[in-house]
Amino acid sequence: MFDSIKKKFSAEGDETVSSTAKPDISREKSAELYEKAKTYFPGGVNSPVRAFKSVYGTPLFIEKGDGCQLWDADGNQFIDFCCSWGPLILGHNHPKVREQVIEVMKNGMSFGAPTALENELAELILKHNKYIQKLRFVSSGTEAVMSAIRLARGYTKRDKILKFEGCYHGHSDSLLVKAGSGLVTFGETSSAGVPKAFADETIVVALNDKAAIKTAFEDFKRQIAAIIIEPVPANNGLLLQEREYLQFLRDICTENGTLLIFDEVISGFRLGFEGAAGYYQIKPDILTYGKIIGGGLPVGCYGSSVEIMAQVSPDGGVYQGGTLSGNPVAMAAGIAQLTELLRSNFYRDLNNKTAEFVEAIQRFATARNYKFKIFSIGSVFWFAFTDKEAIRRADEIDPAGMEKFKKLHRELLNRGVYLGPSGYEVGFISSAHTKIDLEKAKRAIFDSLEVVFNGK
Numbered sequence: 001m002f003d004s005i006k007k008k009f010s011a012e013g014d015e016t017v018s019s020t021a022k023p024d025i026s027r028e029k030s031a032e033l034y035e036k037a038k039t040y041f042p043g044g045v046n047s048p049v050r051a052f053k054s055v056y057g058t059p060l061f062i063e064k065g066d067g068c069q070l071w072d073a074d075g076n077q078f079i080d081f082c083c084s085w086g087p088l089i090l091g092h093n094h095p096k097v098r099e100q101v102i103e104v105m106k107n108g109m110s111f112g113a114p115t116a117l118e119n120e121l122a123e124l125i126l127k128h129n130k131y132i133q134k135l136r137f138v139s140s141g142t143e144a145v146m147s148a149i150r151l152a153r154g155y156t157k158r159d160k161i162l163k164f165e166g167c168y169h170g171h172s173d174s175l176l177v178k179a180g181s182g183l184v185t186f187g188e189t190s191s192a193g194v195p196k197a198f199a200d201e202t203i204v205v206a207l208n209d210k211a212a213i214k215t216a217f218e219d220f221k222r223q224i225a226a227i228i229i230e231p232v233p234a235n236n237g238l239l240l241q242e243r244e245y246l247q248f249l250r251d252i253c254t255e256n257g258t259l260l261i262f263d264e265v266i267s268g269f270r271l272g273f274e275g276a277a278g279y280y281q282i283k284p285d286i287l288t289y290g291k292i293i294g295g296g297l298p299v300g301c302y303g304s305s306v307e308i309m310a311q312v313s314p315d316g317g318v319y320q321g322g323t324l325s326g327n328p329v330a331m332a333a334g335i336a337q338l339t340e341l342l343r344s345n346f347y348r349d350l351n352n353k354t355a356e357f358v359e360a361i362q363r364f365a366t367a368r369n370y371k372f373k374i375f376s377i378g379s380v381f382w383f384a385f386t387d388k389e390a391i392r393r394a395d396e397i398d399p400a401g402m403e404k405f406k407k408l409h410r411e412l413l414n415r416g417v418y419l420g421p422s423g424y425e426v427g428f429i430s431s432a433h434t435k436i437d438l439e440k441a442k443r444a445i446f447d448s449l450e451v452v453f454n455g456k
């Protein structure tokens, strides 16, 4: 059997698979910078996952990115699959984005007054997205979601929101809440500093569980302002939902006068220009975007129907504002990036490239009976150490797999491939990843898997 497998893969240019761990890359400069950083920032970082707590070694300090490549302070070079956690769908330092940003910056950075660029980005989005009629720009995904929740509460005049265990919606108080024990629970705060009273307004249920949703609507009749979900949950592994389940949420929300919020901060402009709503053809009431929308600069947005958006100040009573909201530099980056995404076949090519990459790795692992599965959708993928055919709920993830991920991460860094430093994070492929880059990455992944499963 082994011979036939070998033949199959040699056809793809993979004859040499070594199962020996590689020596660690040099991290002298990164380690030095990290020591300094620890004196300035909690944990040495400005966002927790960057601290490499779930993988080996100190965080790499990045000096430069270009296309799909990253360079760290020690001069190590990597093919990057983190892509700044999703925003860089065109890769690093895309010339069109860079040039527009530089051009706009020549006229100043921020005015705290309207500019034509805001209209331009809004028009670009609204013209090609049938799921929203009006929007508001903010400066992060967290802000977008926080504002969407306030809007839902203001519009429905109800207080409770329902979220899912295994979805992440940024770090605002009402959403830093996790499930307690039981089918339908009041949330328990998942961060110190979140008042219990806030958590009491958030109901938390497991994904892919219709009974729990029905119970929640019975227990909290006419109290639930909104259900919020990542239609493609991609912050706790990739917990792909079935369309039918999302449709069920749509229908039960409509029946109960509850708004459905799709948090598309990752999936928006990623699965296609219309994100997951377009992919599944399900119309939520409010949508939130972030990451890709800003072309690498801080932009978020929430949008809805004309009627619902009329509740937002200054038209309506739901207050929300921002000093740097819609600032021209960030708008310029967004315009440049989204314009590229609208080119014909952009998503078809990107998604096909990803599918080929993912299928080749899966074939490799399956042929060797590794307990390893890649889940993917569009240009998002997740490496899971499991033999399950599908993982749709957070509690179906085997935490033991994370030890294997830790090894894989190290072997990949040592072979020039950069993944986000946690086994719960997904990877992204950009239009800058060429077939040759993906071929190289694939070989590094084959070798690394060999080490993880059989290595010394």
Ligand SMILES: *Cc1c(COP(=O)(O)O)cnc(C)c1O
Pocket (backbone or CB within 6 Å): 140, 141, 142, 143, 145, 168, 169, 170, 171, 230, 235, 263, 264, 265, 266, 290, 291, 300
């Ligand atoms: C990243 C993310 C957020 C938070 O966005 P920030 O820009 O980090 O504040 C919210 N929701 C989802 C689904 C995300 O992936």
